[in-house]
Amino acid sequence: MSERVRFVFDPLCPWCYQTSRWMRRLDELGEVDLSWGVFSLEVVNGDDDAPPPTAARAAAALRTVMVVRDNNGEAAVGRF
Secondary structure: OOEEEEEEEOOOOHHHHHHHHHHHHHHHOOOEEEEEEEOOHHHHOOOOOOOOHHHOOOHHHHHHHHHHHHHHOHHHHHHO
């Protein structure tokens, strides 16, 4: 029985990208049952003077991931 894992990633983070490749491989091997989530390190780690989340550098990438998820399902996020 595979372990349920929710992989939450920042689409601009190269370490998240590398880890997502590893997680996809574990999913293909049946080691984990993978689901996907998205967030922004820039927004989470921003200070009080930071611009609003809609002005973050990752805003376009975050919106794109959400459109992929909404139109094609959560499994499509991993392929994206």
